[in-house]
Amino acid sequence: MSTPLLAVENMNVTFQFADGKYKALEDITFSVFPDEVIGIVGESGCGKSLTSQAILGILPDNAAVKQGKVSYKEKDLLKYNEREWQQVRGKEISIIFQEPMTALNPLLTIGKQISEVLKKHTNLSKSERKKRTIEMMQEVGLPRAEELYKAYPHQLSGGMRQRVVIAIALIAEPDLIIADEPTTALDVTIQAQVLELFRKIKLQRKSSMIFISHDWGVIRHVCDRVLVMYAGHIVEEGTVSEILKHPKHPYTKGLIQSIPDHRKRGMELYTIPGKVPSLQERKGGCPFADRCLERMEQCGELYPESRLLEGTHAVKCHLYTKSGVTTS
Amino acid sequence: MRYILYKLSSFFFTIVMVSVIIFFVFQLLPGNPAQIILGMDAEPAQVAQLEKQLGLDRSAVERYLDWVAGLFQGDLGESLRYQLPVRDILMDRIPITASLAILSLILTVCMGLPLGILIARFDGKWVSVMLNIVTQLGISIPSFWFGFILILVFGVILQLFPTYGYVPWSENFIGALQSFFLPSLAIAIGNIAIVIRYLRNTILDQAKMDYVRTARVKGLKERTILYGHILRNSLIPVLTIMGLIVADTLGGSIIIENVFSLPGLGNLLIQSITSRDFPLVQSMVLYIAVLVLLINFIVDILYKIVDPRIRQKG
Amino acid sequence: MRKTKSIPFHIGVGLVGALVVMMLISIFYTPHVPQAMDSANRLAPPSLDHPFGTDNFGRDILSRVMEGSQTAFIIGISSVVIGLVFGFILGACAGYFGGWLDEIISRLMDAMFAFPGILLAIMLIAVFSTGMTNTIIALGIMSIPAFARITRSSFIQYKEYDFVKASIAKGAGSFRIIFHHILPNAISPILVAAALSFSGAILSESGLSYLGLGVQPPEPSWGRMLKEAQPYIDSAPWYVVITGMAITLLVLGFNLLADGLRDKQDKKV
Numbered sequence: 009m010s011t012p013l014l015a016v017e018n019m020n021v022t023f024q025f026a027d028g029k030y031k032a033l034e035d036i037t038f039s040v041f042p043d044e045v046i047g048i049v050g051e052s053g054c055g056k057s058l059t060s061q062a063i064l065g066i067l068p069d070n071a072a073v074k075q076g077k078v079s080y081k082e083k084d085l086l087k088y089n090e091r092e093w094q095q096v097r098g099k100e101i102s103i104i105f106q107e108p109m110t111a112l113n114p115l116l117t118i119g120k121q122i123s124e125v126l127k128k129h130t131n132l133s134k135s136e137r138k139k140r141t142i143e144m145m146q147e148v149g150l151p152r153a154e155e156l157y158k159a160y161p162h163q164l165s166g167g168m169r170q171r172v173v174i175a176i177a178l179i180a181e182p183d184l185i186i187a188d189e190p191t192t193a194l195d196v197t198i199q200a201q202v203l204e205l206f207r208k209i210k211l212q213r214k215s216s217m218i219f220i221s222h223d224w225g226v227i228r229h230v231c232d233r234v235l236v237m238y239a240g241h242i243v244e245e246g247t248v249s250e251i252l253k254h255p256k257h258p259y260t261k262g263l264i265q266s267i268p269d270h271r272k273r274g275m276e277l278y279t280i281p282g283k284v285p286s287l288q289e290r291k292g293g294c295p296f297a298d299r300c301l302e303r304m305e306q307c308g309e310l311y312p313e314s315r316l317l318e319g320t321h322a323v324k325c326h327l328y329t330k331s332g333v334t335t336s
Numbered sequence: 337m338r339y340i341l342y343k344l345s346s347f348f349f350t351i352v353m354v355s356v357i358i359f360f361v362f363q364l365l366p367g368n369p370a371q372i373i374l375g376m377d378a379e380p381a382q383v384a385q386l387e388k389q390l391g392l393d394r395s396a397v398e399r400y401l402d403w404v405a406g407l408f409q410g411d412l413g414e415s416l417r418y419q420l421p422v423r424d425i426l427m428d429r430i431p432i433t434a435s436l437a438i439l440s441l442i443l444t445v446c447m448g449l450p451l452g453i454l455i456a457r458f459d460g461k462w463v464s465v466m467l468n469i470v471t472q473l474g475i476s477i478p479s480f481w482f483g484f485i486l487i488l489v490f491g492v493i494l495q496l497f498p499t500y501g502y503v504p505w506s507e508n509f510i511g512a513l514q515s516f517f518l519p520s521l522a523i524a525i526g527n528i529a530i531v532i533r534y535l536r537n538t539i540l541d542q543a544k545m546d547y548v549r550t551a552r553v554k555g556l557k558e559r560t561i562l563y564g565h566i567l568r569n570s571l572i573p574v575l576t577i578m579g580l581i582v583a584d585t586l587g588g589s590i591i592i593e594n595v596f597s598l599p600g601l602g603n604l605l606i607q608s609i610t611s612r613d614f615p616l617v618q619s620m621v622l623y624i625a626v627l628v629l630l631i632n633f634i635v636d637i638l639y640k641i642v643d644p645r646i647r648q649k650g
Numbered sequence: 651m652r653k654t655k656s657i658p659f660h661i662g663v664g665l666v667g668a669l670v671v672m673m674l675i676s677i678f679y680t681p682h683v684p685q686a687m688d689s690a691n692r693l694a695p696p697s698l699d700h701p702f703g704t705d706n707f708g709r710d711i712l713s714r715v716m717e718g719s720q721t722a723f724i725i726g727i728s729s730v731v732i733g734l735v736f737g738f739i740l741g742a743c744a745g746y747f748g749g750w751l752d753e754i755i756s757r758l759m760d761a762m763f764a765f766p767g768i769l770l771a772i773m774l775i776a777v778f779s780t781g782m783t784n785t786i787i788a789l790g791i792m793s794i795p796a797f798a799r800i801t802r803s804s805f806i807q808y809k810e811y812d813f814v815k816a817s818i819a820k821g822a823g824s825f826r827i828i829f830h831h832i833l834p835n836a837i838s839p840i841l842v843a844a845a846l847s848f849s850g851a852i853l854s855e856s857g858l859s860y861l862g863l864g865v866q867p868p869e870p871s872w873g874r875m876l877k878e879a880q881p882y883i884d885s886a887p888w889y890v891v892i893t894g895m896a897i898t899l900l901v902l903g904f905n906l907l908a909d910g911l912r913d914k915q916d917k918k919v
Contacts, residue, residue: 066552090558098555110546114645115568124564125554160644176554346757353761358773365777461654468658472909476849476902478856481876481894484883488891492884587767591857595880606861609776621773625764632764 012039013216019076030287033240045217047231053284054237056220060186065093099129102177106189108170112161119157122175129180148175167198186218206230224267236260239295246321256323258300347633354625359400362618373612412619417611422619432600436589439520448531456539474529479588483522483595500597519596523588527581538570575639579632659910665903673719682710684717693886702892715896717870729851730844732790737797745805759795768854775863785864793847800843804836838915845908849901856897872897
């Protein structure tokens with residue numbers, strides 16, 4: 009493949025709390041190539057959203073990238089100052105958040121909130137901006153766009169608001185779009201519609217996407233490749249079919265086993281025992297060891313190296329390192 | 337619309353309550369009001385005449401209804417001391433109190449809002465502690481004493497402003513502004529502190545909202561985010577305390593007019609109390625209270641109009 | 651973090667404490683007899699003998715300020731007690747029984763809020779004439795609505811709580827419910843209101859006395875001292891400055907105290 013659009017290398021993110029520093033992301037390395045849709049999966053609290061915030065330079069005040077590199081179009085974003093970041097956000101990389109109900113300013117019209125991006129990043133005149141905004145609103149499936157242009161967020165349903173948020177993310181035609189659980193907060197039927205919209209975007213635009221979700225159904229629908237994250241680490245990565253058909257990491261296996269499936273109707277749904285350790289609870293060794301059904305002696309002490317299995321499929325687990333038992 | 341009707345009816349109901357309270361408090365005057373007003377050594381004939389003038393030969397309910405009916409026709413009664421209709425006396429005094437109150441409100445807004453924004457922008461542990469102490473100091477200073485300090489610094493030491501009396505606006509605009517400036521500032525000081533505290537807190541609360549994150553990922557400058565997004569949402573809660581601030585400004589002018597010898601309503605009120613001109617006091621108290629209620633009512637309605645979420649539900 | 655944030659609260663405690671101590675000392679000892687006039691020593695600037703100078707009758711300002719603090723505390727405490735007792739009864743009735751009683755009491759409190767600043771007190775004093783007792787009564791009445799509102803909302807809030815509902819279901823009497831369940835929880839917002847009412851009463855008293863409508867001679871009063879000091883603002887500025895500072899510091903102390911208490915209470919909830 010060509011040069012990656014976005015390359016994250018060995019990125020660490022730490023939180024500063026009153027009682028000390030805690031690593032929230034460790035050794036995050038992945039690339040997004042042009043025209044590619046990457047999925048990131050994992051339970052809540054694994055660092056999926058934090059990864060996207062680090063890429064956009066919008067980490068919380070008490071968090072910081074301590075190490076590593078984030079290259080976008082071969083430029084290191086982490087060296088950017090606030091002004092340069094502002095040129096990237098919305099124009100080069102945009103993001104769609106989970107909560108459409110609160111993501112919009114209640115006191116500004118829909119039109120103003122979408123066209124504001126054009127005002128910042130283009131030289132279009134006021135009337136051109138309005139025209140482009142209404143086109144964009146139609147493109148994301150908002151009905152009566154002319155009318156909605158002057159509406160306020162509270163007049164719109166959750167699904168429609170999420171379409172507005174998507175329009176905001178798309179209108180400056182960024183090359184990379186991050187979607188952070190964009191359908192989680194919506195009703196099931198609306199979810200399907202919004203997902204369909206994402207598929208359409210994927211087909212029509214040349215943008216790359218990072219799609220964060222804990223829903224494998226969503227991932228299968230829109231993604232080319234998947235990263236599985238657990239407790240601040242990428243534990244497995246590969247193409248959607250590699251991961252879904254041949255999951256290697258016990259965590260990935262657990263996640264896939266817990267997908268609801270019509271064939272398993274009537275059976276109790278599998279859940280991985282235990283929960284994701286909080287930042288304060290994390291210690292050396294494999295962070296999944298405590299919940300792992302295939303735990304070995306070295307798991308508690310040594311963090312497993314990444315091992316490339318075949319093609320693009322890589323995993324970090326002692327089951328597959330040289331010291332471990334190599335089974336497949 | 338239904339909301340406005342509800343507010344309107346409770347506004348009128350409260351006015352009635354206020355008028356009843358005022359009327360009956362003045363009925364509680366111990367002894368014979370005519371005797372108290374005229375003093376112990378007054379001629380019985382004089383007392384009898386005043387009794388009649390005050391309508392003391394009729395029942396309290398009758399007198400109340402008379403008073404209210406008069407009010408509706410713009411008749412606020414007659415002053416005993418000046419032997420003039422209360423309305424005419426008030427008309428001379430109102431422009432002065434109004435100038436004072438309006439200038440004081442302008443100062444409150446023009447100093448409170450920018451300072452509140454500024455301090456919110458430089459938020460920090462020590463900034464917030466210092467701010468807390470300084471604004472509490474502003475709230476704690478008696479406004480009339482602050483007036484003295486202003487007289488001492490700007491009038492006596494620097495000799496920049498006149499320290500008593502006033503110049504009418506029509507005569508000399510700059511002179512009038514100068515004569516109203518120090519008293520207005522004395523009234524405003526506490527309210528400025530309140531606005532700063534309140535605005536800063538709402539800005540910091542609003543800055544944590546999701547829509548601010550959305551604005552940030554659009555690539556907007558922090559300035560644009562603050563003035564275009566956060567401030568709009570922060571000013572609506574500030575509007576709710578404006579009713580309180582206007583009331584406080586009117587209350588403050590009662591004392592401050594006496595500090596700077598400004599012949600406004602507050603000055604008249606105190607004089608009337610000293611000269612036992614009860615009809616005048618009674619009408620003035622009602623006038624001020626109704627004004628406060630009216631302003632609170634307007635602020636309430638304004639608040640609903642500014643916020644699109646409530647405006648459209650109406 | 652927590653330490654820095656509570657600095658204003660500690661300053662408040664310090665100010666109130668220092669002024670309480672000054673007030674207590676003044677009962678037994680003042681540097682000079684507060685009423686002792688000295689015509690040879692009128693409007694004397696601060697000196698070793700008179701640290702804050704003397705007034706227009708040659709009286710020692712420090713001694714008068716110390717004596718005035720007694721009046722300030724008496725008025726503050728008594729009016730808070732009046733406001734608290736009546737406000738609590740009205741607010742508790744409104745909140746506990748609700749219905750038309752609540753409606754009437756709430757409207758009455760609204761009507762009282764329509765009198766800005768010290769207007770209500772001025773009206774009451776206009777009718778009942780000046781003096782210490784009437785000042786206390788007027789300021790007490792003025793602080794009723796604040797206590798009534800807070801008590802009412804505490805009662806409404808706690809009435810909905812399960813533990814209160816449970817004891818109503820068990821057939822506990824109204825008094826028992828109020829004293830065992832609602833009162834202990836309502837106490838801290840009421841304390842905050844008490845501190846604020848105290849500082850409000852001090853401010854109002856000084857205003858009233860300055861206008862000549864409050865405490866009358868021979869009772870000492872900071873507000874009236876300021877009235878006496880005003881004509882000498884250019885010849886004896888210390889008289890004005892010192893007296894006003896006493897009022898400001900006492901009010902500031904209680905305001906910081908109230909603010910700190912409210913912060914602590916918010917953290918607990």
